[in-house]
Amino acid sequence: MKDIDRFIPVSEAKTRLLDLVRDLQAKDDIIAITKNGVPAAVLLSAEKFEGFLETIDILSDEKAMASLRRSRREARAGKWIGHEKVFGSA
Numbered sequence: 001m002k003d004i005d006r007f008i009p010v011s012e013a014k015t016r017l018l019d020l021v022r023d024l025q026a027k028d029d030i031i032a033i034t035k036n037g038v039p040a041a042v043l044l045s046a047e048k049f050e051g052f053l054e055t056i057d058i059l060s061d062e063k064a065m066a067s068l069r070r071s072r073r074e075a076r077a078g079k080w081i082g083h084e085k086v087f088g089s090a
Contacts, residue, residue: 005029010040 006029013020013033020031024045032039044052058064074080 003030004032004039004042007032007034007039009033009037010035013043 008031010033020043028045028048031043033041033043
């Protein structure tokens with residue numbers, strides 16, 4: 001699995017849950033909980049989970065995605081807008 005920092009058997013996770021939660025808060029890791037050697041669940045910090053939800057929200061917004069795709073096309077074509085036009089002159 002991509003971007004998984006550690007794999008821990010469910011039996012170990014049960015006995016070390018408090019330590020795992022503390023590690024997640026300190027290191028912002030993603031831990032896969034395995035059952036019979038196969039990933040069955042994922043443990044991650046609330047902050048990372050909120051980030052995933054926000055990403056899903058943006059990706060499911062058709063208008064936002066169309067705007068991002070348009071911006072990327074314009075950037076590749078060298079169509080840049082100067083900061084003065086965006087923010088005004090200081």
